[in-house]
Amino acid sequence: MPLPHPEQTCRAWMCLLRAPGIGGVRLRDLLERFGSIDGALDAGPIAWRGAGVPAAAIDWLRTPDAARIDADLAWLAQPRHHLVTWDSADYPELLRRSPQSPAALFVAGDPNLLWHAQIAIVGSRNPSDGGRANARDFSRTLSRSGLLVTSGLADGIDAAAHRAALDVGRPTLAVIATGADLVYPIVNRELSANIAEHGAIVTEFPPGTEARREHFPRRNRIIAGLSLGTLVVEAALRSGALITARLAAEAGREVFALPGSIHNPLAKGCHRLIRDGAALVESAPEIVEALAPHAGQLADALRTRLADAGSSSTGMYDPLRSQQNVDPDYRALHAALGHDPVAIDVLAERTGLTVEALSSMLLLMELDGRVSAAHGRYALQRS
Template identity: 45%
Template sequence: MTASQAPAAEWPDVARNPDDTLAWLRLVAAPGIGPVTVRLLLAAFGLPQQVFAQSMEALTSVVPRKLASAVLAAPGATMSHALAKTMAWLEQPGNYLLTLVDPRYPVRLLDLTDPPPLLYIKGDPAALSRPALAIVGAREATVQGKVDAEAFGRSFSEAGQTVVSGLALGVDAAAHEGGLAGAGGTVAVIGTGIDRVYPASNLELARRIAEQGAIISEFPLGMRGFKENFPRRNRLIAALARGVLVVEAAARSGSLITARLAAELGREVFAIPGSIHAPLSRGCHVLIRQGAKLVETPEDVMEEFGLSCQPGKVADAVQPAHSAPDDPLLAVLTHDPVTLDTLCERSGLAPETLATRLLELELEGRAERLPGNLFRSLS
């Protein structure tokens, strides 16, 4: 029987046992020790304190000598400071540390080949084990993309599904807002230490998520948002949810990584289509060609799981960002991106007048400028 398979009653609650907590932190912090190695050591010897009680010969029967030496080495000043900092953090209300053998550890993460040995949580640990759907997409999302992400998130949450996303700008932030509007709530998986919020502009959103759901990280306190952290974060988003919806994504996007990981884990993958001319639709179209389900409404997603929207919610869930056009320019400005020259020809407006009107419509949220100096209607 491995550590992850043992009955919960056999394992002490680290929240009540500082020595166990310190042993877990020290094992995970040992240089070169990753999630897979931790699981090997736990499976062979039991809890971390039992691992530390082993001889060099015993450890080298499971892991290379270099890693065995790292495990048995006494904590230096840097590690000791980090351990003390974490213990102080755990004393604050609403902060938790779940180990791989904690009965509150989300079972869905055990589908991973490398589940995190430790999860740092700010908020409610129970939120991690509720039925969940993930929403991911572009950081530089369009106005319509953010409207769609929030609408789908709200519908999922109202149907009792926790909305999981990555607390990034754009689609992620909008999805969390939608999740907060319903009973399902939301969970944010971050690629930094739990004591950091990245980007800083989402600080207030993070505070509300911690109060009404949970923020989780596998990274130690103080960890900055290094580029390599985010694929690791993405695998947790994919694993925690029963399905992943991609709202907008470029052809090369981290959201596609999340979708691929979800498919490998046997989760359902969904994508919202868009214009063939829109750069942020290309990633979704790639996923649809690869077998993701094309969706237009939240009900398209929820019917896969035998769920239904609240009465009257489906028709209102996803709407264009703004109502029908009442401006002559909007009569020739379509949802498909077009160039300024094309709009001049279609509208008969002088370039200077057209540029002014387009700026006004952008400020009103009724038109959008895309990369390549293209424009499209949001009405």
């Protein structure tokens, strides 16, 4: 995906994104008031004051740091570096609907993944061995089902979920609390590079922005806003994962939690979520089934976007079809199916896939109109 704007407009975006005290909501207001990002930058001090722009931001806009802006543009000019802005059709639909959406996203990797049907997997930075294993198992199965695993690149559950998706050859998306050119925590440097190569690193913070405590809740709202649902694997009662879950619920998204031992302090956050209305889940297919209708709506929004753009294909993912078209596991399953109904254990023998993985895959194929199911048996849908 090329830069969505000419260099002058990118420069205007960077000037306003770096202006102190101009957050995403205020910048979106300026876009509406002045008609475009160039109009907002060219409006001048009197118009800026009338629009409520803080004095510190006006001082910056009158004499921005040209060297800093040039460095930002140099970062954007590198391969697989992108700026996805609020006024672009490429801005992800789900995030646009979320409260307090950022005005722009910096992406290192594949920006098309922003439109993919996503499941956030979050939890403790210091999980139990069982929690880490659950994160890996759910991530693998959900990734194979066609959902994109999204998390925050933190140690613990986040890193386990990202690695598991990559291990099964699927992309993953990491939303971070620094500039896209930095890695926090540094121990995840190699993981971050792998995600940028095979998925996407996403942030609202310009290049060079270091980690600060107040950045992490802002990162969490993006994780929640991009995702159809959020799965909390393990979390203490005071946990950033619970913030992500709350933000997901406030955005009208699904929240899932894994139950645990009453003696495990890292299960207490999940138990509170369940008491507050989160769905208790014990297997990945339960999540796939709950999210499938929402994924279909996202697919419809993507088709509308492509139609509006006058294009049949832009390389964007169709959340239901793309995995089924190209994934070798789906091809093997399609070959194993016939027009005569067959039990899932027979399909497991024919394909070598687990029953759990097959259950998720068959559900998506059924929702997409490719498979019919009756009495626990599956067949290709007759055309």
